[in-house]
């Protein structure tokens with residue numbers, strides 16, 4: 001048995017969040033049926049949510065999964081606050097907003113979900129892991145990615161958020177600046193020597209955890225593998241060994 005599968009609580013001890021980036025609900029649910037909710041969390045993003053909506057999220061929650069609703073809300077404060085409230089009503093475990101929406105937007109989102117007894121973790125997206133310095137320069141951000149990530153992460157913390165999405169490359173710096181309790185959620189995870197695809201700021205699972213990441217968002221390296229469960233099990237075993245070693 002995988003040591004990371006908790007027998008009693010069902011809450012995964014693994015930091016892995018599998019990105020269910022599928023076009024259709026049936027494909028996502030068939031894939032999820034092969035996963036144990038104690039083995040990993042799952043993420044529903046723009047592709048799957050646009051295709052399948054709330055019912056898909058409800059089905060995953062009903063199956064016992066902790067669901068990260070990754071819709072990266074970015075709008076005026078009132079709109080984002082109400083969207084986050086709808087996410088809380090869905091019973092998701094985590095929801096995110098773009099930190100570049102600013103302090104008032106993030107604070108409104110935090111305030112909207114505060115009354116829920118089991119509210120989702122509210123996370124701010126800093127600089128997308130697909131972006132590098134040249135991409136930032138084109139949109140007028142002339143500081144290096146890690147500077148911009150720290151700026152937005154500090155603003156997210158000060159606006160009442162629970163953590164941020166960043167690359168694992170920034171995790172050490174964020175952990176030092178923002179403390180232990182602040183959640184660091186890191187996509188752009190790639191196995192050693194694997195293709196980065198459209199990602200630019202990448203790290204391996206072990207390096208990300210060693211750098212201080214709390215959660216690793218992993219999509220294609222698992223979902224497009226010839227044997228997805230074998231890859232997930234190997235990653236979990238590798239991360240479990242870090243705790244022992």
Ligand SMILES: O=c1ccn([C@@H]2O[C@H](COP(=O)(O)O)[C@@H](O)[C@H]2O)c(=O)[nH]1
Nearest residue numbers: 019045127128129187188217218219220
């Ligand atoms: O900065 C970000 C924010 C979100 N994501 C999402 O994570 C997964 C990564 O998928 P891979 O297949 O492992 O690249 C995907 O759903 C993105 O929307 C991100 O990559 N970077």
